[in-house]
Amino acid sequence: MSSSLSGKLPEFGRFPERIGAILPPVVLIVALILLWSWSAGTGLLPKWLLPSPQAVLGEFSHHSATLLKHARMTAFEALGGFALGALAGAGGAFLLTLVPFLRDMLYPYALASRAIPIIVFTPLIVVMLGRGLVPIILIVAFATYFPVFLALLRGLNTLNADRMELLHSLSATPLQILWKIRLPSSLPMLFAALKVSASGAFITALVTEWIGSNVGLGYLVMVSGQYFKLATMWAAIFSASLMTLALLGLIVLIERLMGRYTSLATEV
């Protein structure tokens, strides 16, 4: 399952090149913030449309306790669901890879599952389980499960025939093949899926809170919007974005650290 997020950021080269890669976006961001601040200050941008950046920043310092409470909840839902879904997805992919009977039986369903908008079932799950933490974590887990499961399943089963033959002639056991060939060669696909699911997990958690909870940043965004407390709303949106970026950064870091293992597949 390839996605835009699997796109590589430009590699940083020598010093002048690095400046060339970093400077333009930074200048653009600073210019946008200045423009925002200026247009809010002169009243060009009405307060009800977009509060000034100072007001949003002020919200972070004045109401940090509230923000933190809601952010902690959203982080717990998103990370818990993400971990649960990723583990279950990986487990399912291994199971289907090692048991051909199950694979033949379930593969069409696995393929169809990627087009199913799991989040639509939120109202049903809320009816079943009530509002609160459990339904949200479950939905986030489902939303994470399918991309990870599909990517890993496809990765584990896209095999280089030469290498398989080599391992066969060395009479390698299925587990050795799994560990030495299948797994390392499927990691790039797995990480692409994890990156998609990471932002997906936060989006799902935030949106599910609209109808499934009365704490969390998604709930805060909705309620402060209804009461026209725009500074609070934007502070909540920025907090959610920062958390998403942090998770994404962590995954990219792990991917880099595991680069050596991933290259095992090409070295055998």
Added chain:
Amino acid sequence: MTPSLAPRRVILPVIYGIALLIAWEALAHSGAVSRLVLAGPLEIVVAGVRNWSELGFNAGVTLAQALIGAAIGNVAGLLVAICFVHWGFFRRAVFPLAILCEAIPVVAILPVLILWLGNGMAPKIFVAAFLSFFPMLVNAYRGLSNVDEEVRELLYSYSATASQMLWKVRMPAAVPFMFTALKLSACSSMIASLVAEWLASERGLGFLVVYYGQSYRVADIWSAAILSCLISLGLYGITAACERRALSRSSP
């Protein structure tokens, strides 16, 4: 895993699906799960047929929002990608921001959009467009710049113009990448449209699911949710079928 049509690869899934439906029906009738929560498949089909006109109208609204949004987002994404290819400075400034924006939970700003654009179709179309825009931008840019160095040199030696380069070389090279983005947006625009209706709306399948949920009409919720899944699957299937046709024609 190539899709070979060995009989067991057809029969096994069909048997599994039928067994699942029977088990579901039995579970719904056994009384082990409250009737307030679980409806059997037969009941769901009956509910779907009974509410057909209501479901059909609301599905049309949701589908229209998703399709308009996806069209706007994909066209805009492609246009920006073409700008990226031609103006390097613009790309260097905007591309990192675009990747950053993609990670931002855009759907979360929906309450803001409802303040700005009202609670009609506009905010839903906006979110669907936004969700389609970034995948198309990133994938199309990757495809458009995925040009063989020798082909580039050849066209340069023919002194081809930039637009000839774009239409004869870059666009065909980008088609497979664009279909990746289109398949993503087939699902995500539908999800955006559905979810956006939860907040402030009087029409659409997403609204219908929440409305039924508030009055505990379980079979009706299931029928609306399953209809959304079928539409989403249909959109994805159509896109995938177009992809197969386009790619089999272009490749020698």
